[in-house]
Amino acid sequence: xxxxxxxxxxxxxxxxxxxxxxxxxxxxxxxxxxxxxxxxxxxxxxxxxxxxxxxxxxxxxxxxxxxxxxxxxxxxxxxxxxxxxxxxxxxxxxxxxxxxxxxxxxxxxxxxxxxxxxxxxxxxxxxxxxxxxxxxxxxxxxxxxxxxxxxxxxxxxxxxxxxxxxxxxxxxxxxxxxxxxxxxxxxxxxxxxxxxxxxxxxxxxxxxxxxxxxxxxxxxxxxxxxxxxxxxxxxxxxxxxxxxxxxxxxxxxxxxxxxxxxxxxxxxxxxxxxx
Numbered sequence: 050x051x052x053x054x055x056x057x058x059x060x061x062x063x064x065x066x067x068x069x070x071x072x073x074x075x076x077x078x079x080x081x082x083x084x085x086x087x088x089x090x091x092x093x094x095x096x097x098x099x100x101x102x103x104x105x106x107x108x109x110x111x112x113x114x115x116x117x118x119x120x121x122x123x124x125x126x127x128x129x130x131x132x133x134x135x136x137x138x139x140x141x142x143x144x145x146x147x148x149x150x151x152x153x154x155x156x157x158x159x160x161x162x163x164x165x166x167x168x169x170x171x172x173x174x175x176x177x178x179x180x181x182x183x184x185x186x187x188x189x190x191x192x193x194x195x196x197x198x199x200x201x202x203x204x205x206x207x208x209x210x211x212x213x214x215x216x217x218x219x220x221x222x223x224x225x226x227x228x229x230x231x232x233x234x235x236x237x238x239x240x241x242x243x244x245x246x247x248x249x250x251x252x253x254x255x256x257x258x259x260x261x262x263x264x265x266x267x268x269x270x271x272x273x274x275x276x277x278x279x280x281x282x283x284x285x286x287x288x289x290x291x292x293x294x295x296x297x298x299x300x301x302x303x304x305x306x307x308x309x310x311x312x313x314x315x316x317x318x319x320x321x322x323x324x
Contacts, residue, residue: 060289064298072185080120080172087168088113090296093285094160097277104149107137108157112165119169134161163303164296170306177313180324183242187235187323188309191262192269192301194234195227199267202226216274224267231263232256239324248324255323258312265308266301273300 071082088109095105111134118130135158142154171188175181203223211219235258239250273296277285286294316322 064289068189072182076172076176079175083168083172084113084116086295086299087116087165089288090168090285090294090299091160091164093294093296094164094276095157097280097282097285098153098156099280100153100157101148103145104141104153104157107141108160111137112161115161116165116169119166167303167307168299170310171302174306174310174313177310178317178322180242180246180248180313180322183238183246183248183324184309184313186238187258187262188302188305190234190238191231191259191305191309192266192299194230195263195266196270196301197227198230199223199227202230212271212274215271215278219271219274227267228260228263231266232259235259235262242324246324249322250324251322258309258323262305262308265304269304270301272304273297 071079074082091109091112092105095108100108115127115130115134118127121127138154138158141149142151171185174184174188177184199219200223203218203220203226206222206226207220209221210217211221211224235255236252239248239252239255242248243250273285277283284293285296288294289298313323
């Protein structure tokens with residue numbers, strides 16, 4: 050095993066241990082840790098764009114405030130807070146236009162929605178119903194099994210480039226391997242839920258979720274690569290040796306989170322479940 054793979058595996062094992070500790074903790078711990086993680090990923094995003102102290106601070110504090118208001122479940126307050134946040138960013142773009150461009154303001158607002166709100170569905174899905182914990186795992190299975198399958202299949206079998214101008218190392222074979230691994234992971238989760246929680250898994254639906262979730266995970270990964278290429282950075286950070294920053298590790302999770310949440314929500318409204 051090469052040194053690169055060894056570092057990635059060891060780092061991944063440590064990360065998984067921390068992940069399971071937080072996941073099996075109570076809802077409050079999950080909310081707090083996820084909130085800190087989101088703000089850290091936002092910081093990495095702003096740092097990649099080389100935003101100054103003012104814009105970064107407003108983005109971080111504003112996003113934190115919006116997430117707190119959103120957690121109260123009062124969407125009228127949330128809309129008011131969002132409008133106030135946009136007005137503040139607009140004022141900054143007017144009075145600091147010499148140093149802060151409208152493009153910068155748009156990037157901060159986008160980051161608030163994409164990096165700030167999308168991952169927040171991880172916490173919301175936990176309390177969706179009695180299978181919430183399994184649905185939470187489903188998010189990470191789709192994302193991380195895709196990452197793992199794509200990495201190893203691409204490394205050993207990859208020949209055809211998937212998006213050479215965005216991420217030269219990604220291959221079509223790796224993408225297919227990622228989808229296959231995600232589908233297998235989703236089905237295995239159904240089997241585990243059947244034996245541990247006496248669930249009634251819908252394996253075909255789980256497989257379809259695995260395919261769609263894997264595609265979204267790879268789309269999120271490619272989008273993050275495009276942002277890094279635009280900013281001229283290799284990684285968003287170096288908090289995880291062999292994996293990069295927090296945003297590098299969770300870039301494939303971001304798009305999957307709301308997808309899994311709304312699939313489970315819409316099925317529940319129709320009197321059905323995945324498990």
